[in-house]
Amino acid sequence: GENVEQHPSTLSVQEGDSAVIKCTYSDSASNYFPWYKQELGKRPQLIIDIRSNVGEKKDQRIAVTLNKTAKHFSLHITETQPEDSAVYFCAASIYNRSNYKLTFGKGTLLTVNP
Amino acid sequence: GVTQSPTHLIKTRGQQVTLRCSSQSGHNTVSWYQQALGQGPQFIFQYYEKEERGRGNFPDRFSARQFPNYSSELNVNALLLGDSALYLCASSSTGAGTYEQYFGPGTRLTVT
Numbered sequence: 729g730e731n732v733e734q735h736p737s738t739l740s741v742q743e744g745d746s747a748v749i750k751c752t753y754s755d756s757a758s759n760y761f762p763w764y765k766q767e768l769g770k771r772p773q774l775i776i777d778i779r780s781n782v783g784e785k786k787d788q789r790i791a792v793t794l795n796k797t798a799k800h801f802s803l804h805i806t807e808t809q810p811e812d813s814a815v816y817f818c819a820a821s822i823y824n825r826s827n828y829k830l831t832f833g834k835g836t837l838l839t840v841n842p
Numbered sequence: 843g844v845t846q847s848p849t850h851l852i853k854t855r856g857q858q859v860t861l862r863c864s865s866q867s868g869h870n871t872v873s874w875y876q877q878a879l880g881q882g883p884q885f886i887f888q889y890y891e892k893e894e895r896g897r898g899n900f901p902d903r904f905s906a907r908q909f910p911n912y913s914s915e916l917n918v919n920a921l922l923l924g925d926s927a928l929y930l931c932a933s934s935s936t937g938a939g940t941y942e943q944y945f946g947p948g949t950r951l952t953v954t
Contacts, residue, residue: 732882734882760941762941762942762943764945770947771844771930771945771946771947771948772883772930772945773945774942774943774944774945777941777942779941817882817883819882821941823941828888828896828934828941829873829885829888829896829898830873830875830883830885830932830943831885832882832883832884833882834880834881834882835880835881835882
């Protein structure tokens, strides 16, 4: 089955700096890659996603890039703010009509220091 | 949005538990995930139109069902200490051309 590796497990940056989180996946059939932000004690919140027919997607300060050949995708957060502090999860899915479960990485604890 | 009940639950080993999920309006698919402390969510089940169409690597003690209004229940029998986790349901829409899954707040299950 699909396996998703996520690095780093913890990341500490200064406010205003950029943060990059990287994930690799094993199944070349995967075609949908969402990123979730989970604050302590709260639900995972979808922040951005990308489909396999796109190489990059941007939404204000966050962007995701996908390299299908290398089977890796990354989350980029620019101009980080203290409220960006949370655990971030990447996930991969083979989206088809029969089943589209998400396989998650183990998460990255991002701390933005004021 | 997606709602779940109860918020917290404490059970004893060997007992049975039922967790509930109401999907987002307009969504017809519900997925269940187990999130152990410090880990990413792990897929348990996916239901669409009341039919199971995906099951993760969980024992038969775990079962689920989906109702005509697309809400869902997750049942776990013969609870073990290792079942202690946050149980999340995610709502999505099959056939609408959208891929997003939206999570509920979760049920924190503690087995003693």
